[in-house]
Amino acid sequence: MSTHTVETFMDHPFEYFDKSVTKMHSLPRAELEELQREAMVLRFAQHREHIEMVRKLADRLGITSVDKFNDVVPLMFSHTTYKSYPPALIDNKRFDLMTRWLGKITTHDLSEVDAAGAQSIDEWLECVEAASELQVITSSGTTGTLSIIPKDELTTVEGMQIWRATLFQQFGQEPTEDQLEPVVDVIWPNYSGGRVGHTRVVPWIKREFTGGDESRFHALYSGHLDTDMMFLAAKMRAAAAKGELDRLQIDPALAARKDEFIAMQQRAPLEVSEFLQRLTNQLRGKRVFMSSTYKLMYDLASAGLAEGIRGAFAPNSAIQTGGGRKAGDVLPDGFMDVIREFYGNDVQEGYGFSEHNGIHAACAEGRYHLQPWVIPYVLDPDTSEPLPRAGRQTGRFAVYDLVNQSHWGGVITGDEVTVDWSLECPCGRTTVALEHHIIRFSEKQGVDDDRISCAASHEVHNEAIDFLKEFQA
Numbered sequence: 001m002s003t004h005t006v007e008t009f010m011d012h013p014f015e016y017f018d019k020s021v022t023k024m025h026s027l028p029r030a031e032l033e034e035l036q037r038e039a040m041v042l043r044f045a046q047h048r049e050h051i052e053m054v055r056k057l058a059d060r061l062g063i064t065s066v067d068k069f070n071d072v073v074p075l076m077f078s079h080t081t082y083k084s085y086p087p088a089l090i091d092n093k094r095f096d097l098m099t100r101w102l103g104k105i106t107t108h109d110l111s112e113v114d115a116a117g118a119q120s121i122d123e124w125l126e127c128v129e130a131a132s133e134l135q136v137i138t139s140s141g142t143t144g145t146l147s148i149i150p151k152d153e154l155t156t157v158e159g160m161q162i163w164r165a166t167l168f169q170q171f172g173q174e175p176t177e178d179q180l181e182p183v184v185d186v187i188w189p190n191y192s193g194g195r196v197g198h199t200r201v202v203p204w205i206k207r208e209f210t211g212g213d214e215s216r217f218h219a220l221y222s223g224h225l226d227t228d229m230m231f232l233a234a235k236m237r238a239a240a241a242k243g244e245l246d247r248l249q250i251d252p253a254l255a256a257r258k259d260e261f262i263a264m265q266q267r268a269p270l271e272v273s274e275f276l277q278r279l280t281n282q283l284r285g286k287r288v289f290m291s292s293t294y295k296l297m298y299d300l301a302s303a304g305l306a307e308g309i310r311g312a313f314a315p316n317s318a319i320q321t322g323g324g325r326k327a328g329d330v331l332p333d334g335f336m337d338v339i340r341e342f343y344g345n346d347v348q349e350g351y352g353f354s355e356h357n358g359i360h361a362a363c364a365e366g367r368y369h370l371q372p373w374v375i376p377y378v379l380d381p382d383t384s385e386p387l388p389r390a391g392r393q394t395g396r397f398a399v400y401d402l403v404n405q406s407h408w409g410g411v412i413t414g415d416e417v418t419v420d421w422s423l424e425c426p427c428g429r430t431t432v433a434l435e436h437h438i439i440r441f442s443e444k445q446g447v448d449d450d451r452i453s454c455a456a457s458h459e460v461h462n463e464a465i466d467f468l469k470e471f472q473a
Helices: 006-011 029-052 052-061 069-075 081-082 097-105 121-130 151-169 197-208 227-241 258-282 294-306 335-343 454-469
Strands: 187-194 217-225 288-293 318-323 348-351 373-379 392-401 410-420
Touching: 006 029, 029 052, 029 069, 029 288, 069 258, 069 373, 069 392, 069 410, 081 454, 097 121, 121 227, 121 454, 151 197, 151 348, 187 197, 187 294, 197 217, 217 227, 217 258, 258 294, 288 294, 294 318, 373 410
Parallel strands: 187 217, 187 288, 288 318, 318 348
Antiparallel strands: 373 392, 392 410
């Protein structure tokens, strides 16, 4: 049976493209768009049947099928949909109702989940994952709620293998065995685990990048990023904005863990020092994989250059950086030159977000070429109507991710992007590309963001611990 079917494209794209990044980004545009359209028709039919929230919305709008790309736009979720539950359900430990809510936004059956004994968000999600195929990713926000994104292991593993391929392969060349199955040291300037953001994928990073050798995984912090502490941080910020911080109630179960969190916080400075020593001594000259935000990569690079270290790692390493700046972060002109001088000239840039799959890598021209299973849209920022798929358009970015099997692939982001639909990029890739300058509408409009970025996760975790120190049980 041929592996080059529409079903393979939407369920196992890595196999469809013969594990080749070059093939992923070389289909003629018209051929790719027809493949995307056929897959969209099939995926919508599946999700309309199996995702309650999609079915109810489609019924309300009278949409029984889709044919053209713009047909799915009225059905797209805002990125805030994944936090559309009453926060009081978590405060009151009504995890039975949280399970019912989660079941409405995923294809997976959660009827066997028994969370009656759960006393925290993390305990609840352990129950969900034990009774289903979900591998949930969470984030935290200033509104007092956190996003809960029901990804599953199949999609996560597929995405991890594609990310690895994108990092180690060279566009224009067929992959070598060494690029298909690299075994490297992983430098992870983050917590060693957790469900928040990128910490959720740590188990698969260890498996796909280190060959299962955990001694090759080097995290900045030994502890796990605690979901319940991030929820407390979100509630703190929301209460502070209303001048009601003194009324904030602390979950007794969380307060009972105060000493544990304080000890984690007190370990952090020593762990940072040890991490920098490992980075510049033990791992110097080795082949590594490393990924983090611009700000953290710049800070580490500046420290390394001050010690006279340049080109720190082997030239066949894979090092990637990208957005995730928190409010107030200001990087100097030429910050990428500093990053490349320290880590090596081949530092890649990438763009992505949790609600969909894949990191979109920047080419030599600085454009982010979208993975071929992601159908892009540029929407009018005021009306959310799709702008023409022609010429150069700037507006709100939206996607329909065909690979999403566990949850709905249509999401409207908070990002302003520019797409030149007629562009033939000099890099040779045929896929649609976003221009390099991407900004959140909240930054442009001067309002608070509705979520805590990856860059801010350590800071807000510490804010919650500091608050907990003052709490007397």
